[in-house]
Amino acid sequence: MKKPTAIKPASGKLGILLPGMGAVGTTIIAGAMLVRKGHAKPFGSLTQMGAIRLGKRTDNRSPLIKDFISLASLDNVVFGGWDLFPANAYESAMDAKVLTADHLNLIKDELSAVKPMESVFFPEYVKRLRGENVKKQTSKRELAEAVREDIRNFKKTNGLDRAVAVWCGSTEVHREPTAVHASLKAFEKGLDSSDGSIAPSQIYAYACLMEGVSYANGAPNLTVDVPAMLELARERQVPISGKDFKTGQTLMKTILAPGLKSRMLGIRGWFSTNILGNRDGEVLDDPESFKSKEVSKLGVLEQILQPEKYPDLYGNMYHKVRIEYYPPRGDEKEGWDNLDIFGWLGYPMQIKVDFLCRDSILAAPVALDLALFSDWAHRAGMHGIQEWLSFYYKSPQAAPGLYAENDLFIQQMKLKNTLRWAQGEEQITHLGHEYYD
Numbered sequence: 001m002k003k004p005t006a007i008k009p010a011s012g013k014l015g016i017l018l019p020g021m022g023a024v025g026t027t028i029i030a031g032a033m034l035v036r037k038g039h040a041k042p043f044g045s046l047t048q049m050g051a052i053r054l055g056k057r058t059d060n061r062s063p064l065i066k067d068f069i070s071l072a073s074l075d076n077v078v079f080g081g082w083d084l085f086p087a088n089a090y091e092s093a094m095d096a097k098v099l100t101a102d103h104l105n106l107i108k109d110e111l112s113a114v115k116p117m118e119s120v121f122f123p124e125y126v127k128r129l130r131g132e133n134v135k136k137q138t139s140k141r142e143l144a145e146a147v148r149e150d151i152r153n154f155k156k157t158n159g160l161d162r163a164v165a166v167w168c169g170s171t172e173v174h175r176e177p178t179a180v181h182a183s184l185k186a187f188e189k190g191l192d193s194s195d196g197s198i199a200p201s202q203i204y205a206y207a208c209l210m211e212g213v214s215y216a217n218g219a220p221n222l223t224v225d226v227p228a229m230l231e232l233a234r235e236r237q238v239p240i241s242g243k244d245f246k247t248g249q250t251l252m253k254t255i256l257a258p259g260l261k262s263r264m265l266g267i268r269g270w271f272s273t274n275i276l277g278n279r280d281g282e283v284l285d286d287p288e289s290f291k292s293k294e295v296s297k298l299g300v301l302e303q304i305l306q307p308e309k310y311p312d313l314y315g316n317m318y319h320k321v322r323i324e325y326y327p328p329r330g331d332e333k334e335g336w337d338n339l340d341i342f343g344w345l346g347y348p349m350q351i352k353v354d355f356l357c358r359d360s361i362l363a364a365p366v367a368l369d370l371a372l373f374s375d376w377a378h379r380a381g382m383h384g385i386q387e388w389l390s391f392y393y394k395s396p397q398a399a400p401g402l403y404a405e406n407d408l409f410i411q412q413m414k415l416k417n418t419l420r421w422a423q424g425e426e427q428i429t430h431l432g433h434e435y436y437d
């Protein structure tokens with residue numbers, strides 16, 4: 001990736017387009033509105049609250065990230081999106097029950113004005129849902145053109161300077177890439193013949209990239225993680241990133257595993273289970289959608305722990321992940337982990353983690369940061385896979401042939417060093433020898 005020479009300022013308005021306006025989608029929209037009106041603080045968001053150290057420890061330079069790089073301000077953001085259900089963002093947020101009615105009523109008018117555009121939906125990709133707010137075209141080429149038109153209209157109607165997209169739609173069934181994903185040419189032919197391997201999420205992604213709209217993928221479906229989309233992102237010079245927001249249990253895993261490994265503590269088993277009762281939980285109750293999630297959740301430990309390098313410590317680790325749909329919990333998921341670890345001379349120990357979290361409360365700031373950072377990257381001329389955004393993903397996209405980095409602390413360093421690098425500041429290595437001369 002070439003070092004940016006000039007970064008265009010964040011002038012004018014930014015559109016944030018959300019394919020999927022359910023629990024996470026409406027929590028971002030409502031959250032941004034509450035924050036900009038001063039009703040709440042954007043906890044959990046690095047772009048809104050995080051600082052970055054510049055120069056030496058003795059320099060005392062630690063500006064807020066949003067003051068260091070030219071990020072779009074929440075005041076200049078306009079939300080839009082698509083959903084299977086025609087409910088407006090207020091109705092949908094009330095239904096999702098993530099935020100309280102007290103909170104939502106503070107922004108009722110503004111939130112009610114956000115209405116989902118008609119979606120692209122093929123029931124075989126999300127088996128547990130049916131909705132009526134669906135485009136009527138049957139040809140995949142025509143559907144892609146219709147989404148492109150939606151984007152152009154949305155930009156025009158709202159007087160936007162530019163737009164970004166973050167997939168907050170349901171998890172699609174697990175699919176391996178096929179010949180139609182192997183090149184842009186094959187993909188475009190596939191659109192013409194309505195190839196069955198082209199998922200709804202890929203129609204949005206194609207339309208976005210064609211319109212110069214960056215695409216971040218919050219779910220584990222392949223979407224932009226195929227050669228055809230990499231080619232298109234390169235051709236159109238647009239940033240892409242994915243997959244699957246790293247929020248609850250996997251966030252905990254990528255915090256704990258690097259710590260245990262750094263002290264050479266062994267792990268015999270790691271059993272993770274979740275109970276959740278929101279619509280996402282219902283969709284994941286379908287084995288094919290769960291498969292997408294399972295693949296995304298399982299890969300993390302393998303990469304961090306490097307069992308091939310440390311066979312005595314991690315070679316026989318048994319790792320199991322379960323997600324159980326349990327309606328009484330709604331969005332308030334419980335993620336429970338049991339770790340069987342061992343230390344000096346092989347003596348066993350156990351760690352239990354019981355994370356009583358709120359799924360969409362954790363995901364919303366991640367989605368917002370991805371939108372704002374992707375917009376910045378685009379203005380900085382960065383395109384293709386944005387590996388520095390792996391900090392936000394369970395299953396980060398990396399260049400073909402390159403393993404993805406899952407350790408949260410390495411990911412954070414990569415993110416901050418990317419910002420320093422792009423802004424012409426020195427990298428921070430934490431060597432610190434200069435303080436002892």
Ligand SMILES: NC(=O)c1ccc[n+]([C@@H]2O[C@H](COP(=O)([O-])OP(=O)(O)OC[C@H]3O[C@@H](n4cnc5c(N)ncnc54)[C@H](O)[C@@H]3O)[C@@H](O)[C@H]2O)c1
Binds near residue numbers: 120170
């Ligand atoms: N909340 C988290 O912590 C978290 C973490 C990682 C990933 N995710 C992923 O984020 C996504 C959203 O989660 P959620 O809790 O908001 O789920 P949700 O079910 O509340 O919302 C998803 C919405 O997407 C819509 N949808 C499905 N297919 C669509 C299509 N083709 N076009 C337009 N809309 C479509 C559905 O109608 C629904 O309203 C899921 O894929 C989930 O797995 C969430």
